Amino acid sequence: MVTEREFLDGYDPRAYPAVAVTVDIVTLTIRDGVLNVLLVERGEQPHAGRLALPGGFVREETLDQAARRELAEETGILPRVHLEQLATFGDPGRDPRMRVMSIAYLAFAPHLPEPTVGGDAAAARWVPVDTASGLAFDHDAILAAGLERARAKIEYTPLATAFVDDEFTIAQLRGVYTAVWGEEPHAGNFHRKVLSVPGFVADTGATTQRGGERGGPRSKLYRAGDARILHPALLRPSLER
Template sequence: MYEPSDFPPFAVTVDLVVLTVRADELCVLLVRRGEEPFLGQWALPGGFVRVSEAVDDAAVRELGEETGVSGLHLEQLSTYGEPGRDPRMRVVSVAYLALAPDLPVPVAGSDAAAASWVPIEEVTTLAFDHARILSDGVERARAKLEYTALATAFCGGEFTVAELRRVYEIVWGVALDPRNFHRKVTGVEGFLVPTGESTARDGGRPAALFRRGEVGVLSPPLVRAPGS
């Protein structure tokens, strides 16, 4: 029979993968660590869960304290608990994901020396195992665009198919065939609703304007593949 003394002390933390599209790039919210370990390195926002605190509440608190960003819908991404992932002690982290448009410029606080939106393509090394967590978060976000109408949130109230396609290209990181994409998104019942209006803001001939439909889950889903 095991005794409590057989187990070393450990802590629970939260880490947050917050993604948005800024200046035609998929960006992640990062903080520069203001203390050891990994002093001065970029990391995902997060921190320790307090003794009397729910894990979900800790995620909201840490995001606000370290970056000033609040009011996001956070979904649990995964749990990370490999031995040695934190040099201080055994630490199990619950990671969260948020993907949203129009997010504000972050303001560093708490133990963060700086906070910034960083293009995914420019992220090199991160503290702890945050590179793995970020990779998992980006993959989850890309999958969400396959089966939900989330991409329309990054467009205006009325948008062209080309503008919507650009969101998919930025998040998926691939170029999409315009004709195939147009056929697929307009073929999903309830995804897009024609407004009856058109615009020339994309350049070239006037393009039809659409708004988001009522459907939340896309059926069939949009398959993510180069040239699709």
């Protein structure tokens, strides 16, 4: 049997195809009640001038570190955001330079600031997801996967609470579901379902300082509970029909 040392002594890297690894980040936030994605304008070839997801090549770092670094370098977005691996994209023709495997990430948080361009990006801006198309590389497919992950995940996990402040009303939480799903749940049914899921939200005992727009009573304030899975799940209205 060949030992590891003997193998390494005779190792020829030219015998193996060169493959690069990148990270691409689908960063979502809600602005004026609309779900937005963070996009950059590519400042270099390939695809110079086209919009793309923030991302870049992985250095001597972990994948999570690479995702946070690229997000900070290209857009100036530095706050603590929820970040999770989404999927791997590796079609042979996805990058004209070489064979590139991309580890896609999903990130989101409430009240994310206006981006500050940096790195090799020429510009950066928030774009409503309904108008984000024609992106560079295969980023349309990555964005679609990120949107479906977010839409499905808020059905069975309390992840929607990552889009609101530490204290929130049920109406504000419903606004998150409306923006992410792209369809509005029935207000009364939503309120009842949220409060019936064990551990989803916890009553803070406080209320808003003023009533609703129509002069109604002040709304109760809630915080995220300790549940990790929502049971029963909150299904999209279109899936309940």
